[in-house]
Amino acid sequence: MSRKHLFANEESALHEGNDASLQAASVQAATLSAQGFELPTVFHRPAVRRFNNRRQTKLICLVSAAILVAIALIGVLLMPVAMESDLSQARQAPSFEHPFGTDNLGHDMLIRTVAGLSTSIGIGLFAALVSSIIALILGTVAALGGKKADACITWLTDLMLGIPHIVFLLLISYALGKGFWGVALGVAFTHWPSLCRVIRAEVLQVKQSSYVAVARSLGRSPLYIALHHVLPAVLPQYLVGLILMFPHAILHEAAITFLGFGLPPEQPAIGIILSESMSYLSVGMWWLAVFPGLALLLVVLLFDRAGQGLRRLLDPARAQE
Amino acid sequence: MDLSRRNFIKLGGAGAATVAFGGLLSSILSGCSTDSAPAEGASVTGNSNEVVISMPTTSEPASGFDPFFTWGCGEHVHEPLIQSTLITTDTDLNFVNDLATSYECSPDGLTWTFTLRNDAYFTDGEQLSASDVAFTLNGINNSPSAQADLSMVDEAVALDETTVEIRLNKPFNALLYTLAVVGIVPEHAYDSATYGAQPIGSGRYVLEQWDQGQQVIFKANPDYYGQAPTMERVIVVFMEEDASLAAANSQEVDVAYTAATFASSVPEHYELFVCDSVDSRGISFPCVPAGGTKADGENEYPLGNNVTSDLTLRRAMNYAVDRETMINNVLSGYGSPAYSVSDGTPWASEDMIVQTDAEYARGLLEQGGWIAGEDGVLVKDGTRAQFDLYYSSNDSVRQALATEFSNQMAQLGIEVTIHGGGWDDLYPREFADPLLWGWGSNSPTEMYNLIYSAGVGNYSTYENATVDSHIDAALAMTHVEDSYDQWKRAQWDGTEGVAPQGGASWVWLVNVDHLYFKRSGLSIAEQKPHPHGHGWSLVNNVDAWSW
Numbered sequence: 001m002s003r004k005h006l007f008a009n010e011e012s013a014l015h016e017g018n019d020a021s022l023q024a025a026s027v028q029a030a031t032l033s034a035q036g037f038e039l040p041t042v043f044h045r046p047a048v049r050r051f052n053n054r055r056q057t058k059l060i061c062l063v064s065a066a067i068l069v070a071i072a073l074i075g076v077l078l079m080p081v082a083m084e085s086d087l088s089q090a091r092q093a094p095s096f097e098h099p100f101g102t103d104n105l106g107h108d109m110l111i112r113t114v115a116g117l118s119t120s121i122g123i124g125l126f127a128a129l130v131s132s133i134i135a136l137i138l139g140t141v142a143a144l145g146g147k148k149a150d151a152c153i154t155w156l157t158d159l160m161l162g163i164p165h166i167v168f169l170l171l172i173s174y175a176l177g178k179g180f181w182g183v184a185l186g187v188a189f190t191h192w193p194s195l196c197r198v199i200r201a202e203v204l205q206v207k208q209s210s211y212v213a214v215a216r217s218l219g220r221s222p223l224y225i226a227l228h229h230v231l232p233a234v235l236p237q238y239l240v241g242l243i244l245m246f247p248h249a250i251l252h253e254a255a256i257t258f259l260g261f262g263l264p265p266e267q268p269a270i271g272i273i274l275s276e277s278m279s280y281l282s283v284g285m286w287w288l289a290v291f292p293g294l295a296l297l298l299v300v301l302l303f304d305r306a307g308q309g310l311r312r313l314l315d316p317a318r319a320q321e
Numbered sequence: 322m323d324l325s326r327r328n329f330i331k332l333g334g335a336g337a338a339t340v341a342f343g344g345l346l347s348s349i350l351s352g353c354s355t356d357s358a359p360a361e362g363a364s365v366t367g368n369s370n371e372v373v374i375s376m377p378t379t380s381e382p383a384s385g386f387d388p389f390f391t392w393g394c395g396e397h398v399h400e401p402l403i404q405s406t407l408i409t410t411d412t413d414l415n416f417v418n419d420l421a422t423s424y425e426c427s428p429d430g431l432t433w434t435f436t437l438r439n440d441a442y443f444t445d446g447e448q449l450s451a452s453d454v455a456f457t458l459n460g461i462n463n464s465p466s467a468q469a470d471l472s473m474v475d476e477a478v479a480l481d482e483t484t485v486e487i488r489l490n491k492p493f494n495a496l497l498y499t500l501a502v503v504g505i506v507p508e509h510a511y512d513s514a515t516y517g518a519q520p521i522g523s524g525r526y527v528l529e530q531w532d533q534g535q536q537v538i539f540k541a542n543p544d545y546y547g548q549a550p551t552m553e554r555v556i557v558v559f560m561e562e563d564a565s566l567a568a569a570n571s572q573e574v575d576v577a578y579t580a581a582t583f584a585s586s587v588p589e590h591y592e593l594f595v596c597d598s599v600d601s602r603g604i605s606f607p608c609v610p611a612g613g614t615k616a617d618g619e620n621e622y623p624l625g626n627n628v629t630s631d632l633t634l635r636r637a638m639n640y641a642v643d644r645e646t647m648i649n650n651v652l653s654g655y656g657s658p659a660y661s662v663s664d665g666t667p668w669a670s671e672d673m674i675v676q677t678d679a680e681y682a683r684g685l686l687e688q689g690g691w692i693a694g695e696d697g698v699l700v701k702d703g704t705r706a707q708f709d710l711y712y713s714s715n716d717s718v719r720q721a722l723a724t725e726f727s728n729q730m731a732q733l734g735i736e737v738t739i740h741g742g743g744w745d746d747l748y749p750r751e752f753a754d755p756l757l758w759g760w761g762s763n764s765p766t767e768m769y770n771l772i773y774s775a776g777v778g779n780y781s782t783y784e785n786a787t788v789d790s791h792i793d794a795a796l797a798m799t800h801v802e803d804s805y806d807q808w809k810r811a812q813w814d815g816t817e818g819v820a821p822q823g824g825a826s827w828v829w830l831v832n833v834d835h836l837y838f839k840r841s842g843l844s845i846a847e848q849k850p851h852p853h854g855h856g857w858s859l860v861n862n863v864d865a866w867s868w
Contacts, residue, residue, distance in 0.1 A: 085724050087650030091582075104582065104717060105724050106650075264741040265714045266724070279717065282563035283586050 057309040064306035068121060071299065075118020082107065082115035082268040091280075094287050101287035103273075104280065113292045115268035117299055123184045124249040124303075130188035131249070132195060132242040139199030140234075143207060144226075153196070160193040169252055170261050183262045187249045195241040199234055206233045236314035243307035247300040254296060270296045362842045362868050364575050369868045370553040372843065374576040375565040380557075380856030381537075385517020386528060387506075388469065389460055392517075394502040395468035397854025398762050400861045402539060404504025404522035407435055407454065408497060412849050414666060414763055416497060416801070419547075420449065420505060420523075426799040430492030437483040440546045441523045443507045449523045451479035456508035458487065464513075469503055470766070470777075471496075492797035494804055498764030525550050525864045535559065541864075550864030557860070569838045576845075577838040578855060580718070581652040584836055594839040596859065598851040599666065599761035601659040602722055603829035604710065605780040606635050606755050615752045615782065623753040624782060628708045631701070632825065633689025634735070639821035639828050640675055641682035641733045642726065648831055651721040655836055659829035661768075661812065665850055668765045668795075668805045672813035673829075675821045682733060691734070699734040707736040711750055712757040714741030719757050722830055726757075751780045761832070762852035765795070765808050772811065772819045772826065783826035787817040835859070842868055 075082075090106040092098055100109035142153035160168075172186035206212060212229050220228075256262045257271025265272055270292055277288035363369040384390035386403050393401030400409060407421045424435040441449040458477035461467040473493040478486045489496070510521050520528055525547070526539035539555040560568060562580055569577035569588045576594070587593050607626035615624040629635060644658035657664070661673040691699040691706060699706035712723040720741060727737040737755075747756060760767060760778070770778035774789050788811050795807030813820035819827070835851045837859065846865040851858040 085728065087721065087725050087728070088646075090650065090721075105721050260715070265720055266739055266741055276717070279563060280582065282566050283583050 054313070057312050061306050061309040061313065064302040064309070068299065068302055068306070071114060072118050072121040072125075075115045075121070078111050078115045079118070079268070082112045083266065091285060093285075094291075100291040101285070103276065103285075103288055107268075109273070109288065109291060112268045112273060113270070113295050116270040116273055116292065117295060119263070119267065119269050120250045120253055120296070121246075121299070123180075123187060123253045124246045126184050127187035127191060127249040127253075128242050128245040131191035131245055132238060134189075135192040135195035135199055135241065136234075136238055138192065139196045140203055140226075140230075142196070142200045143203035144230075150200075153200070157193045157196050160190065165190060166252070166255060169256050170259070173256055173261050178261055178264075180263060180267075183253055183256060186256065187252050191245050191249055191252075195238075195245065198237055198241060202234045202237050203230055206230050236311075240307055240311040240314065243303060243310060246303040246307070250296070250300060250303070364868070365572055365840070366554075366556070368554070370551065371556065372552050372554075372576065372863065372866060373556045373558065373574045374860065374863075375558050375560050375568055375574045375578055376856045377565075377578060378534075378559045378561060380854070381534070381559045382517070384466070385531075386520040387513070387517040388457065388504040389464045389467050389506070389513060390517065391468045392520075393504050393857075394461075394499060397856060397858075398502045398764070398852050399854075399857035400502065401504030401522070401524065402526045402860065402863075403520050403524050403528055404506060405441060405449070405524045406503060406505065407437075407500045410498070410501050410763060410849065412847050414849065416501070420454070426494065428799060430494065430797045430799055431489045433487040433489070433496070434480075435485050435487070437485065438546065439483055442544050442546070443510070443521050443523050444527050444542060444544065445507070445510055445521050447507060447509060449505060449507070450482045451485040453508045454485045454505055455479045456511070457503065457505050460506070460511070461503065469499060471499065471503075492793075494796055494798055494801050495764060495766045495769060497801055498762075498766060501764075526555065529554070548864075551867050552863050555860065555863050566838075572840075575840045575843055576859070578859075579836050579838055581655045581834075581836065582717070584653055584655055588838060591838040591840055594837040594845060595655060596835040596837070596848050596851050597657065597665070598832050598835050598853075599663055599763065600759060600833045600835065600851060600853045600855070601662050601664065601761040601829055602719065602757065602759055602831050602833060603659060603662065603827045604726065604755050604757050605751070605827050606638075606825070607753055608632075608635070608781045608783045608824065608826050611753065617748070617751065617777075620749070622749050622751060626708060626753055626755070627704060628706060629755055631689070631704075633685055633691065634706060635825040635828070636821055637682040637685045637689075637733065638730060638735065639825045640677070640685065641679050642729055642828055642830065643677045643679075644831060645677070646729075647722065647725050651718060651725055652831060652833060655834040656831045657834070659832045661829055662760050662771055662827075663765065663768055664829075664832055666763065666765070667802075668768070668808035670809040670812035670818075670820065672809070672818070672820045672822070679733065686733070693734050697734055698736045705736070706734060707738065708755055710737050710739050710755045710757060711747050712739065712741055713744060713747060715743070716759075718833065719759070723757050726830065752782060756780065759833075759853050763849055765804070768792075768808060768811070769796075781826035783819060783824050785817060785819075785824060787814065788819060788824075791818075844868070 086106040088106065089102050090104055092102040094101040098108050098110065100113055102108055103112070138153050142150045168190055169186045172189060173182040176182040176185055206229060212225060215225050215229060253262065254269070254271035254274065257269050258275040260275065262271055263269045265276070273292045274289060277285070280288055360367065364371040365373055382392050386392045388394055388401060388404065393399055393404070400406065405420045407419060408416045408424070409419045411417050420437050420441055421435045422438050424433060426433050435454070437451055437454065443449055455477040458471060458474055461469050462471045462474055473489050473491055473496060475488045475490045478488065480486055504522060504524065506516065507521050518531060525542055525545050527542050528537070529540045530538040536556060536558045541550045541553040558574060562583070565577045566579060566583050566586070568574045569591055572590065584593060606629040607624070608630055609625040610630045611625040611627050613624045614621040648654060648656040648658065660675065661669055663669050686699060689701070691701045694700040694705065710723055710727065712719040714720065723739040727739050730737045750756065760771065769792060770776040772783065772788060773779065773792050774784040791807050791811035791814060795804040795811065798804040798807070812818045813823055817823055819825070835855050839845060844867050846862040848859070849861065
C-alpha cells in the first residue's frame with residue numbers, strides 16, 4: 001500500500017517536472033523507428049498522465065456516492081413498478097426490452113433489481129446510522145466513563161462479537177415478526193461492536209495526548225475538551241466506520257432474506273430475488289441469479305471503495321501505513 | 322505495439338481466469354449427462370420388477386407409516402399400501418371391497434355393519450379379525466395426533482371374528498370415503514412408539530427399509546391375499562424439486578415428480594406424465610362483517626371482513642376471474658379451471674361452473690352500488706373495494722396465482738394487495754382475510770368441511786340453513802350413490818347454495834395437474850384424480866405398474 005503510494009507520488013512529480021523532456025524522447029523514438037531501427041519492448045514506462053492521488057480518491061468517492069444515491073432514488077421511484085407483474089411475460093431471457101430478463105411472475109428483473117438494491121441501501125443506511133450511533137455512544141462512555149463502565153461495555157462488545165452473527169440476526173428478526181422492521185432492527189442492533197472498539201481506542205488515545213493534558217491544565221471543562229478535542233479527532237474514524245458498515249449491513253440483509261427470515265416474497269429485495277432464482281437455475285434461467293448477484297456485488301464494492309477513499313482523505317497520516 | 326510488463330501480467334491473468342472459468346462452466350454443463358444408459362424395459366436398478374420414484378421431501382411421513390398419525394388418512398389422503406383398508410375406491414370413485422366382503426347401513430343411517438374376509442393375515446402371521454378393525458377405528462378416534470376425522474364414530478365394536486359394527490353419533494355416509502384410506506393395524510402388535518418405523522400390516526407391500534430423510538423401500542408382501550403385485554420392489558426417494566429433475570437427467574429414478582416450471586425440459590429417455598387432479602386452489606372470502614372472534618380448535622381468531630362480506634363483490638369476482646389465462650400464465654397450461662373443491666367427482670355440481678364474463682361482473686357491481694372512485698378503485702358507501710390476500714410464501718405457484726388474481730381484479734377496479742407469509746402468520750387470519758388455499762380429496766367430506774356451517778374449514782363463515790339441510794340429507798342416505806344429488810343441491814338448488822350465483826363464499830381458481838417425468842417403457846396404471854398433495858397418490862396402484 002504505502003510503497004505503491006510513494007511510487008505513484010513520485011511518478012506524478014516526475015510528470016509535472018519532466019513533461020517536456022519526455023515528449024522530446026518520444027518524438028525521437030518515433031523518428032528512430034521510422035528510419036528502420038528496431039526498438040526493444042519497453043517494460044518500464046511511466047503510467048499515462050493522471051490526476052494526483054488525492055484528487056483521484058476524491059473523484060472515486062464522489063462518483064461512488066453519486067451512483068449509490070442515484071440507485072437508491074431511482075429504486076424508490078421504481079418501487080410501485082417493481083411490484084407490477086405481467087405473467088404473460090414470465091420467464092423471458094434477457095432481451096432489449098428486458099435487459100435482465102423476467103422472472104416466474106413476469107417482473108422485469110432490471111427494475112426489480114434496482115428496487116431491491118434501493119431497499120437494501122435503505123435498510124443499510126438505517127442500520128448503519130443506528131449501529132454507528134450506538135457504537136459512538138458506547139465507545140465514548142467506555143473510554144471516558146471510568147473503569148466499571150469500561151468493563152461492562154467491553155464485556156458486552158466481546159459477548160456480541162462472540163455470538164455467531166447470522167444466528168443472532170435471525171433470532172432478532174424472527175422475534176420482531178420478520179418483515180421490513182424485523183430485518184432493519186436486526187441488522188441495526190448487531191453491527192456496532194467492532195466500531196465501538198475502534199472508537200473506544202481512539203478516545204483513549206486522545207485522552208492521553210498532551211494537548212488534552214494542556215487543555216485540562218488551562219482549566220477547560222470536560223465538555224469543552226470532548227467537543228473541541230475528542231470529537232474532531234474521532235469523527236473521521238466514525239464517518240469511515242459508518243460507511244464501511246454499509247456493505248456488511250447490506251450483505252446481512254440479503255442473507256437473512258435469502259434464508260427466508262426477512263422480507264416477504266412479493267417485496268423486491270436482492271435476497272429474495274437470489275433465493276427465488278435457486279429453484280429456476282436447473283431449468284437454465286441463469287439471468288435470475290447472475291445480474292442481481294453482480295449488481296449486489298457492485299454496490300457493495302462501491303461502498304467499500306467510497307469508504308476506503310474517505311479514510312485516506314480524512315486520515316492522511318494513516319493512509320500511508 | 323508496446324506492452325508494459327504491468328499490462329502484460331494483467332492481460333495474462335485475465336486470460337487465465339477466463340479459460341479457467343469457461344472450463345468450469347462447461348464441465349458443470351456437461352456433467353449433467355451420463356454415458357451409460359440403463360437398459361430399456363427395466364428400472365434404473367436394472368430389474369424389470371422394480372421401480373424408483375422421487376417424491377417431494379414433504380411427502381415423507383414424519384411420524385412414520387402409522388394411520389394413528391397421518392399415514393394414508395391425514396391431510397393428504399392415499400392408499401396406505403402397507404396396510405389393508407376395509408374398502409377402497411376405483412378410478413371412477415366407486416367403492417370396491419378390500420377387507421370387507423359386504424357392508425350395509427341401518428335405515429337410520431347410524432350403524433354400519435361390515436363383514437370381513439377370513440383369509441387376510443398380518444405379516445407377522447396373525448389373522449386379521451374384526452377386533453383389529455374396531456381397535457384401529459377407536460384408536461384413531463382416541464389419538465389426539467390423528468389427522469383422520471372419525472369424530473362422527475361413537476365406537477366400533479367387533480361382533481364376532483368377521484363382523485364389525487360402526488356406531489355413529491350422526492348419520493354420516495361419507496365415512497366410507499375415509500374408511501377407504503384408513504389402514505387397519507394389528508391390535509396385538511401395535512405400539513405407538515415403534516409402529517411408525519416398523520409397521521405391520523396386511524397390505525400389498527411390506528416396509529423393507531426406511532432411511533429417514535432419504536428413501537423408503539417397499540417389497541411385495543408374499544402372503545398378500547389379493548393379486549400379487551407386478552412391481553415387487555418400490556423405492557421412493559425424497560428430494561427437492563430441482564434435485565428431482567437432476568435425478569431424472571442422470572437417469573437415477575424411473576419416475577421423477579416435477580412442476581409446471583420444469584415441464585418443458587423433459588430429460589432424454591423420459592416423457593411427461595400428466596395426472597388430472599382435484600388439487601384445487603381457491604380463495605376463501607369471509608362472508609360476515611368484521612367483529613368478534615371465531616374458534617379454530619383451541620385458538621380464537623378475529624372474524625369477518627367489511628369488504629368481502631359484500632355479496633355483489635364476491636359474485637362479481639367469481640365471474641370476472643379468467644381461469645384459462647391463469648392456467649396458461651402460471652401453470653404453463655398444466656391445469657384445469659376449478660369451479661369447486663370437487664370438480665369432476667360424482668358429487669360435483671354443474672351449477673358451480675361459470676363462464677368468464679367481465680362485462681357481466683361490471684354490471685353486477687354497478688347494480689350493487691359500487692362506483693369507481695378517483696383512483697379507479699370502486700367505492701360503495703365509503704368502503705373501498707380493497708382487501709388483503711394472503712398466501713403461503715414458500716409456494717411459488719400460490720404466489721403466482723395470487724399475483725395473477727390481483728392483476729385481474731385490478732382491471733375490475735378491485736384492489737387486491739397480496740401478502741406472503743408462513744402458516745403461523747396465515748392461520749390467525751383465516752376468518753378475517755381472504756386466503757389462498759389448496760384443497761381437494763376424493764371424498765365429499767372436503768365439501769362438508771368447507772361449506773357446512775360447523776365444518777372445520779368454513780373459513781368464509783358462510784352459514785346457510787338450506788345448504789346445511791341438503792348436506793345433512795346427503796349424509797343420511799343409506800347408499801352413498803343416492804347422496805350425490807343432495808350434495809349437488811347443497812351447492813345450488815335453484816335458489817340457494819354456495820355457487821357463484823348464490824353465496825359465492827369462495828372463488829375457485831385452478832386444479833393443478835400433478836406432473837411427473839416417467840421413463841419411456843414404464844406403464845403406469847390408470848390413475849384416480851389426484852387429491853391435494855403431490856406425492857403418494859401416484860403409487861396408489863403401483864402394484865399394477867409394469868415395464
